[in-house]
Amino acid sequence: MSEPTVATTATPPAAPFVPQVLALVCERSVPIDELIGPDQRLRDAPQVYVLRFPCSGxxxxxxxxxxLDEGWDGVLVVGCAVGDCHFREGNLWARERFLGGRAPNKFRRMDQQRVSLLWRAASEAGPxxxxxxxxxxxxxxxxxxxRSDDGKGRKRKR
Amino acid sequence: MSAQPIEAVERDDVLQPRHPYRRFLRSATRWQVAVERKVNELVSYEQNPFYFHGALPTFVFWMLIASGIGLLFYYKATLTESYESLVYLAKVPFGNCIRSSHRYSADAMLLAIYLHTFRVYITDRHREYRIVPWLTGVVLLLLTYVAGISGYMLVGDQRSWGLIHQSVQAFQAVPLVGDFLASQVLAGPDITDYTVARALFFHLLSAMAIFWFLWMHLLRIRRPFMIVTIGIGAAVVGVILMVAGLWPAGSYTPVVEPMHVPEAYEIGNWLYLPGFWLLSSAGPLAFWGAVVLLFGGLLMLPYLLRDTRRNIAMVVRDKCVGCQLCAIDCPYSAITMVPTWNERKKKPDLLAVVYPPRCSECGVCIGSCDFDAIELSSMPYRPIEDLVKELAPKREAPAEAAGD
Incomplete structure (x- = not known):
């Protein structure tokens, strides 16, 4: 490819890089409503935007x-402790889907560096x-x- | 940023977070999972008995069935021979082991049921879509008591006769049908051989009824835990056999005159027979009051707190391709696949259908669908994706990363 895909700015940002993280959180795991502010971001780490789900499944x-395609630097997936799920199997299925062993994510892979799976119980806000x-x-x-670059110099499809 | 956090706004824990009972259940859950996580650190989560609380009673029940079949080979259900047959059993190789493990497995089953009940209650897993398992579970607890008490009636010692007499006394206190019930316990006007046979019948009938109610108990659970892991199973069997070896189950003095109500006998088992202590010390009214309080209270427990159900899964008919993934993944068998006509493919196909009373509103089916064909009714997925797009950090690529 010869032509630049997006408008470029020559000046790099002066501020230190703050990674923007999207946290996909099961309500039944960590006590998330005590940890987030009204802007749905973690009070201790405001770069983490929290989306709540009834279950990690x-x-x-x-x-x-x-x-990741849209430019979030990292994605956190938070569910109940392994072995325990309020809905029996939600965190099991979520874990298997994200690790790539279960449909509908059986054969796809995503950037393992930027996705983190946490399995934490309702009592474990500190950890x-x-x-x-x-x-x-x-x-x-x-x-x-x-966003415009998938790491190999190709333009993203989205 | 127009997007509101769409998730869970309409759910009851957000609508009435200050409901004191809801707050109690929530903090109790937190304490309970804290304890479980500590247990996880000691043994791994695969060997954590709290995670197999439902499988434990089933597992112990199989031990009861096995040792009970062993007892059936030797037991003679008559007035005089019941005691003698158990004396003979003690001389048979492993006879004491069979009898004692039957006795202590029964204790273990009741303890496991109480652990299961406590855990299910304290983690708020006893309400709403779990109502059928809870109600059948209360019946299972009652049946376990019937099996245990009728089992103690079979031993043929002083206590058995005391229990029969006291049951008759308790049933006679029931208005209108009291005498009929009492005669059903005795299988006649007096204690005869038929009484022992009737006790054996109740003992086995309640065991069979446990199977039937266990089926209803687990009916809507797609993949129930019925078997414990090897570690827990070995520990349970080991403890029961060890207790059985250290304190073998025995009989009290054989009864001389069954017609004669024994003045006093030892209760001996405070797990199954505290009701009889209540019966002898406070009378039938207190006994029936306690029974109604215990089982009625357990039956009423899930109705103390009701949730509004707004988030039941819905299938988008045009998108469903009939792949069955959601029906497989649903933990509560709430989704069934029904045959339908696929207009696009011009051929018969399957369509997922949600049965609302079983739906737990958890969204596991949404995660399993690759076609966005199933949605929670007040939490559609598309706005979530739009929110993710909208809030994504807007960065421009540096010059060197963009080209070439």
Missing amino acids: MIKPSLAQLA FLSEVGSFCDHLRTLPPNL
Whole structure:
């Protein structure tokens, strides 16, 4: 490809890179309504935007893929502790779908560097927040997720 | 940013988060899962008995069936021979083991049922779409008591006769049908051989009824846990056999005159027989009051708190391709595939149909659908995707990353 796909700006941002994280959270796992502010962002880490689901089993891998395509730097998937799910099997299926062993995400792969699966119980706000912090630290070591570029110099389809 | 957080706005825990009972259940759940996570650190989650609370009673029930079949080979259900047959059983190789493990498995089953009930209640998994499992579970608890008490009537010692006499006394106190019920316990006007046979009949009938209600209990659960892991199973069997070896089950003094009401006998088992202590110390009214309070209270428990159901899954008919993934993944068998005519393909096809009373509004089916053909009715997926697009960080690619 010869022509640039987007308008380019020569000046890089001066501020340090703050990775923008989309958290897809099961309501029954971490006590999320005590951790978020009215803007649906984590109070301790405002770069994390929280979307609540009744169960982690409702979270489609395609939604995480969409978020990465749209330029989110990382996606957190949070469900109940493994072995326990309020709806019996939601976190099991979510885990299998995201790890790529279960339909409808059986054979697709997404950027494993930018997606993190956390399985935390309702009593574990502290471990959850520290894991969010370490995930953000990890994302800071990666380059920003550029919407127009899939990492191989090709334009994204979306 | 026009997008409101669409998720869960209409759910009751958001609508009435200050409901004191709801708050209690919520904090109790939190304490319970905290304990379970500590157990996970000791043994792995695969061996955590809290995660197999429902499979434990079933597993112990199989032990009861096995040892009960062993007992049936030796037991003689008559007035005089019931005691003697158990004395003989003690001389048979492993006879004591069979009898004692039957006795202690019964205790283990009741303890496991109470653990299961407690866990299901305290984590708020006893209401709404789980109403049928809860109600049949209460019946199962009652049947377990019937099986246990009638089992103690079979031993043929002082206590068996005491229990029969006291049951007769309790049933006679029931208005209108009391004498009829009492005669059904005795199988006649007096204690005869038929009384022992009747007790054995109730013992086996309640075991069979447990099977029937267990089927109803698990009917809507797609993949019930019926078997514990090897670690838990070995621990349960080991503990029961160890207790059975250390304190083998025995009989009290054989009865000389069955017609004569024993003045006093030892209760011996405080798991199954506390009602008889109540019966002898406070009378039939207190006994029936306690029974109604326990089982009526358990039956009423799920109705204390009702949720408004607004989020039941709906199938988008034009999008459904009949792939069955949602029906397979639904944890509560709420989705069935029905034959239908596919207008686009011009051929017969399958269509997913949601049965609303079973739907838990969890959205597991939405995650399993690759065609956006199933939606929660007040939480559609498309606005979520739009929100993700809208809130995505707007960054422009640097020059070197964009070209070439």
